[in-house]
Amino acid sequence: MIWYRWRQRLTYLVMSAFVAWHTLAMVIAPAPDSSVLVRTLRAALQPYLTFFRLDNPWNFFAPTIGGAQLRYSLEDAAGAQHSFTPTEQLNWFHPDYLWFRDWHSAIADDPELYADRAGALLCRKHAALRPVSITFVQYEQRSFTPADQLSGKHPMDPEFVRVNTVKTVQCPAP
């Protein structure tokens, strides 16, 4: 009987410790690292947050809402250029719409890490065109006003985008 009571108390204690710990983790994970207290708590919680994939910022569409589109041009063996806008072929209702967009953002944001593999995959995909190189280009959106919309313009029209060449990847010789 005494053992049963102590086991109940111990269970209650363990459950209390867990809910307190997990709540602290949920609150600290997205908190800005500006204070010493948060940094100290984060250091203790970080392995738990990372291992269980709980380290989330919850900052949907903030602080900025950036618009950009990745396109690529392929140069074939004859020197001709072929342009592609991969997102145009995607279905809004399918999850690959977001997967491809995320991949394109990664290529544009960190070409040194991701562009070579992406280029190699595209060289293989377009092998029939006998590609020599793939050049990734980012179309970064700029301000588009209601007046522009009412005058029949489109946010991706040349006057509303800045074109940045991301990287050129050489295709392996066939």
Added chain:
Amino acid sequence: MSGPVTLTRFARDRFAGLSRAWSQVWFQDSPTSPLELTRIGVGGALLLHYALAIPHLFDLWGDAGWMPRDVVLGIRDPWMQSVFYYFGAPWEWVAFHGLFLLCCAALMVGWRTSWVKWIVLVGQISYDYRNPTLTYGVDWIAASLLFILCVAPVGRALSLDRVRAVRAVKVRELDARLPPYSSAWAGACTRLMQIQMAVAFFYSAISKLGAGIWWSGDAVWTVFTVDGYYNRIILDALASHYWLVNLATYGTILIEIAFPFLIWQRSTRPYLLAAAIFLHLQFALLMGLFYFSFVMIMGHMSFVRPEWLTRLGAAWKRAIGEMEMIYDGRCGFCVRSMVWFLAFDGLGQIKTRNFRTDPSPIVTDAQMEKALYLVLPDGRALPGFEAYRYVVPRVPGLWWQVPLFYVPLLSRLVGRPLYNWIASHRSLLSSMEAALSPGHRDNSER
């Protein structure tokens, strides 16, 4: 002497008060039904999402795909683990993906929930960490909700595990009832999930309040001009009536900031819950964020009060009316079929009567020798296949059988003769069943 004694008593009273408050916040005896709604929704959403990834499996998470293994291993934290880091042969990806999808399906229907939920969590984390470039809001919330579901005692209601548990009780006594599960730990896990949703909304609002584009009221306009969310019709409407942009922008912030503070009160919870669901429906319909919105709404289900579900169940039961199934208690096969059937009747809508021991005033014994009967509140009696066909759409636990019983023409064409054949051969089926499982108890004559 009285000073220290008073101080000790004061401290003890304070501690006892705090302890009571702590228990009230965290450890109230609660059913798991709100968490089960989340389990069903998250399981189903993951199943569909990752099933659609099958054609892209190696592109998204393979070593020859978008994210080279050496790149991800180079940028990862040592605590980031993925089963895919340890795979070598393509069949391992295929086998794991297949297992993961099966576990998502099992999680959704609540079959062997106590361990399949852990495989789903491991899978979700593994996919995220194998290719972190693909993760966005839905992956954050899915992993967070799955973790809480893993530590929670889910599978005790609205699940096949519950059906199995009820069946185990009814096998011993057909009229026996298994009391609904509730525990203090279920209450604590529901609270954790509620806090998770409130934290997500709070930080989402805070991050928006720190951004100029949200303060100025233009954020929603910008969202719809972005290539990924561009919609000509919506932009035309917003451009003509720009106040809608301001309203939607400030309304979003208002809901997100009010939610973590007002969702806890009994009187305001229905409104905040409705507002949050409305917000996510907008994200789904106008921005195409179907998966994200659905998983978020399922997370909000943790705020559904169990008594709301109880009232809903009672209202449904009242609307449908009582049904009485009359069966042959001398036929072991019939009794065991009834056990399975009743195990799915979570609301207890069906009453049973064994005509051998308790003859019906409505259906004669001669009729009962031919088929099972269902007696409705208005006194009508439906035989055999028609009885099942009537019950299936009216008992929520049996809705999964609707496609079988309601295929136009085909269901009746096949179902009636099949039922009649089983009914006329039920003695033979009972004896065959007994021969195949010699250990089973004879349930007849209940």
